[in-house]
Amino acid sequence: MDDQFREAFSNHSLDSQLPASFLNQNRQPTIIAENVFMCVLAITAVALRFYARKASRAGFWWDDWVTLMALPYSLAINIFSAELITVGQGVHLVTILHANPSPYFKQLYFEFVIYAPSLVFFKIAMLLFYVRLFPHHRWLKVSSWVLGVAIGIWLVIVECLIIFACNPIRRTWDRSVPGTCMDRGPIFIAQSIPTVIFDLIILALAVPLVWGVQLPRTSRIALIGIFMMGGLVTVISIVRLTYALKPVSSDFTWNYVDLSLWSDTEAPIGLLSVCLPTYGGLFRKFLERLHITRPVPCEITPASEARGQASQVRQSSRVSTPPMSDVESAAWFKELGDAGDHAGSGRKNTKSGFIVVTKDIKVLNGQESGRGSCCECSGETPTTPKSARRFF
Structure with a gap:
């Protein structure tokens, strides 16, 4: 969205010496396939979460509703990214030199505007999940709320910088309009680097508690799964950052695809990582139906x-x-x-x-033959730390 991008339309000439194999390259099918898959993944993850919570009759809490709020933003990112192919995304710039660049930059502008909110909501949902999982740890509650406020402040600042980078706003995608624009490079970095930092802090917050609690196998597997998925979101953010720091290419309708594809995966994978712990009951029933696991002979409180x-x-x-x-x-x-x-x-x-x-x-x-809140198996009484609340 910098002037470098726009100059490419006027400076990039169609070279008759370019081979047809180059001119015919097309990454648009990849863009469509990835975004459709991510939309399906996000919808399925959230739907299964609410189904599992309702099936367990556990009720819903704030982490559930914030996760639901994150879904429209995640879908919007994928939809906007897929629509970019209608204005030239995924093909070499020399093949669309006749096109008006304004629709491309307008579409890209709105995608940038909703990118940060698509990441914020699932991060807040993760923090609320920690509060629900460890309700008796005051330091975790305080840390989660402080980090949540910091994420909110970052969101407001980044959104203001992106929305009002040009004065008037219309100049963002139509440079024929008189006005001024800020350099997008620092803004783009300010949008990308903090997301990596926030992801690392969120992962680090619960590590001391997770390793210190005693949980049954299913709970521990679910915890391992959520941390693996949370770590995957961090890896995606880091890879995306490496693409964001690369010099701007004149063939940006082609080279921007890599950055776009990584950006499109962050929110859906983040939603999946937040929803994964709630699937414990569904997994358990599924495995029992396959006779992979057997019901525990002594169950804790019906x-x-x-x-x-x-x-x-x-x-x-x-x-x-x-x-x-x-x-x-x-x-x-x-x-x-x-x-x-x-x-x-x-x-x-x-x-x-x-x-x-x-x-x-x-x-x-x-x-x-009896009911109660604990049971005795082979002379051993199962114990569960008060701080370790099972979360399926």
């Missing part, structure tokens, strides 16, 4: 009972806490007595101000 107990606990507490899913709620009822026999034991949770009673569960021929 879902219906756990939800009822969790509801009573939340009503008795003045502190507002996020809704819990089937397995999340079990962590609220894992306060064991000091005696060796845990059956029917209980003690007061001094932090929350309520009494928790526990009882053993025995399984006979695959059926439960």
Whole structure:
């Protein structure tokens, strides 16, 4: 969108010596395929998230709604990117010299405007997910809110710089309009580098907590998955930054494709990384149907009972806490007595101000013969740290 781009239209002459194989090169099918796939991925990820949350009857919280808000921006990025092919994206500049450059730069302008918001919402959703997962860690809450505010301030600054880079705004895509424009290079870097920094901080925030908690296999696999996906978003941001720092090419309708393709993947992959932890219940049911896994012989608090107990606990507490899913709620009822026999034991949770009673569960021929909030298997009592809330 700099003057260098526009000068290419006037300085780039159609060389009759260029081979036909060069002139006929076309990356537009790749652009369409990638953006269609990313749209499907984003929609599927969010739809499965809400289906899983509803199926678990855990209720919805702010991280769910912010994730939903991120979806339109993610789709808009892919739609705008795909529409760029109608104004020359994906072919060599020499093949479209007859075209008016204004529609191309107008389309590119709107894509740049919505790019930053498409990244912000899933980052905020990730921070809210941390708050829901570790509600008792004050330092994590404070850090998440501080980082969220910093991301919001960055978004406002970047959006103002992009929107008002030219005065009047119309001059951004129509240089026949009198006015002035800022250099886009520093703005583009200011838009790209902080996203990498934010991604690294978000990943680093939960590392001490994740390695310090005891979780069942399914929960640990889900945590590993979300961190791998979150790390993938960071890798994509870094690769995109390397393309953004490259010198501007006169054949930008062709060379800009690489940067565009990497940009188009950030928001959908980010949405997937945020939604992945909520799929635990779906994965478990799917694997059980395939007979890959078997139901655990002693289950922590039946879902219906756990939800009822969790509801009573939340009503008795003045502190507002996020809704819990089937397995999340079990962590609220894992306060064991000091005696060796845990059956029917209980003690007061001094932090929350309520009494928790526990009882053993025995399984006979695959059926439960008792109900309670903990069980005894082979003489061992499962323990779950109070801070480790299961998040499916």
